[in-house]
Amino acid sequence: MTFDYDLFVIGGGSGGVRAARVAAATGAKVALAEEFRMGGTCVIRGCVPKKLMVFASGYSEMFADARAYGWDLTDGPFDWPRFRAKLHDELDRLEGIYRKLLDNSGVEICDARASLKDAHTVALSSGRTVTAKHILIATGGRPVVPDIPGAELGITSNDIFLLDELPKSILIIGGGYIASEFAGILNGLGVQVSQFYRGAQILRGFDDEARGLVAEGMREKGVNLHLGTNIVEMRAATEEDLQNNGIGAAVEQGKPVSFPSGKPTKGIWVKATNGTEAIFDQVMFATGRAPNTENIGLAEAGVQIGRRGEIVVDAYSQTGVPSIYAIGDVTDRVQLTPVAIREGMAFVETVFKGNPTKVDHKLIPSAIFTQxxxxxxxxxxxxxxxxxxxxxxxxxxxxxxxxxxxxxxxxxxxxxxxxxxxxxxxxxxxxxxxxxxxxxxxxxxxxxxxxxxxxxxxxxxxxxxxxxxxxxxxxxxx
Incomplete structure (x- = not known):
């Protein structure tokens, strides 16, 4: 059978782009489809913009430190619109680099949503239907929002980089690395941050002594961290809520929640599991991520989906359908960008270089950019x-x-x-x-x-x- 491509990659994140480029370098005819922006979660709405925000947030302490070291400095307000404009310029630049790398490698870029029709056929939202000897799925993951009343009023980590202005106060729901990182970031940028986590300690799965010290440090820096706490409902604040400053019982250990600008003029009313109430300018959910496996034709192609919604693969990233492989967060093995890249390179070694290669998922270092x-x-x-x-x-x-x-x-x-x-x-x-x-x-x-x-x-x-x-x-x- 003759195919349009030797490899068709679905997903333009770090793993998919690397696999496409390396495969093309072997002489394979390769195409890649991405429905949003080239670079995926890490470059566009994850690691890169987040780390730039970490850098920005650190300067609030640096000013105080500089004075202690003899420098005569005066703090100034953080200019979010100025920073955001430069941030998006940088993301545009990086996306351009990704596109150029693909183009220079001879990979055909399809700016469209792709879904499987069968083991060798891909349908594009542009109307095209193409065939490929091998298909690689690298669609990544997405934030999950809990099913509670009013949840649609909140935002996720995808949205934080798009805000027109920083909120004066924010409630972050979750205790993983994303929630804890953004608690530190926004606190450093001058936002009044509260963080609710239903568990006994943040950063579950990490060393107990280490995560305890992180939590202690976050509190010392001004994050109102509440453990064993979740929210049961939220809604747009009413005029009566605003007049009462949004307080039922107290959120912060029996003390009223203060707002930097006095009483809020708008916001989101939140009720916690302990019966406390408060108004926040913004609520951000960081309550987990799910693989992007919905509505891409996996069932039609016979690809097995696991109980967490992940694509089930073997040690060589191959699904139960021999022509279809998957790498990165969509497989829910280790959700880290460098791991997805390694998996993409191992896929090419296995399929296009005749060198069956497994990725060693043991002893993987990681950094959590909390403060x-x-x-x-x-x-x-x-x-x-x-x-x-x-x-x-x-x-x-x-x-x-x-x-x-x-x-x-x-x-x-x-x-x-x-x-x-x-x-x-x-x-x-x-x-x-x-x-x-x-x-x-x-x-x-x-x-x-x-x-x-x-x-x-x-x-x-x-x-x-x-x-x-x-x-x-x-x-x-x-």
Missing amino acids: PEMGTIGLTEEEARDIEPVEIYCTSFKPMNHAFAGRTDRVMMKLVVSSATRKVLGCHIVADHAGEMIQLAAIAIKMGATKEDFDRTVAVHPTMAEELVTMKDPVRRA
Whole structure:
């Protein structure tokens, strides 16, 4: 059978674009369809704009620190419209780069929504129908909004970059990394932030000691973090609500919620599970993400969908339909951009280079751009001690730059070590630039470094990271 393309990629995010380019470099005829903007979640509405907002939000503390270090500076107001315009210029530039990379690689770009008709046929919203020997689905994921009265009044992380103006107050619902990152970002930009999370502690799945320090740091910086709390309903605030300043019982430990500009003139009335009420200018949901598998013809093509809505694939990213593969967040394996890229490259190795390649999903480092920031790789203390006896090496201290500036921020360095093999099973850092540090520590841990390998490494002084190689005695054994 003759096909229009050797490969048709559905989805123009980082994973799909990389797979299309690398496949085209083998001489394959490749096309890619994207219905929104090239670059996907990471570039357009995720990692990149979020990190730029992290940078912007950090300057509020830098002004105070600079004065402590002898600089004569005066704080000024944050200009959101000015920042937003430059942010979108940067996203436009990056999207242009993605398109140019595809074009230079010989990949045909289809600015259309694509859906499967069968194992080798794709229908485009432009009206075209094309065939391909192989189809790769890389449609990513999307934020999930809970089913509660008034939820349509809220926004998600997709919308935060599009706001015409920053709210004076915001309630963020959720306790994962997206919720916690944006709580720190918006707090740093001068927004009064409250965060509700139904669980006992934010950042579920991460090391307990590390996430506890992050939560403590967020509160010290001004985030009104409420654990064991969710909302049951929300609606547009009434005139009576506004006259009462939106308070039924108190949200903040029996105290009225204050608004930077006095009483609000508009907003969203929210009732919490503990019976408290308040008005916020904006409510943002960060309550999880779901794979983008709806209405793209997966059932028609015979592709299996898992219980979480994910595309079920094997170790080589192949679905139960031999011609159809899937990578990235749509498979709900590890929802990280670099992982999607690795999966895309492994797909090309397997299908177009005759070199069957699996992606190693173990020991993947990650950074959570909360304030304070966290970097992590490997097992948490809780996970490790359920597997084997371990030694815990941990230190928490006030770093030199913060101590001199009079700040209370503390950092944490933690190694989880196997008592039997001495291998470092996990590393968890809470500190400025923790993401940068964990990337380098991850190389050693991925190579199987032992605690003694860390000990043999000469410290770089004076740095925070030197603590990773100077912790001689375990603080506990488990």
